[in-house]
Amino acid sequence: MAILTDLRDPRIEGVTVTRVEVTPDMRQAKVYVSIMGSEAQQKLCLHGLRSSAGYLQSRIADRIDTRYTPRLQFMIDEGVKKSLAISQLLSELLPDTNATPADRAVDVPPDDES
Secondary structure, three states: HHHOOOHHHHHOOOEOOOOOEEOOOOOOOEEEEEOOOHHHHHHHHHHHHHHHHHHHHHHHHHHHHOOOOEEEEEEOOOOHOOOHHHHHHHHHHHHOOOHHHHHHOOOOOOOOOO
């Protein structure tokens, strides 16, 4: 939530946190994000997130009562990109499910009845 509301960095926009993996000792946290836009925009946004990690860690420290505050490491989640690529491949390979039976009919030559 703090990414969307608290950060005022113009580089950070179109970000969705997809998952967070925290080590058992709570010292490290990998934050996987999906970023809308071109690859250059994604790299710029990721750089902005990494620059804001200290501020976000302090916000987390204010909200949780633990011995350690996790050190945030931002990573781009490739899962969304891969799922879109797979979806596109499947749509090219599989027949259109919205097509009518006549659209899907294959031309079959008539039987020779001689």
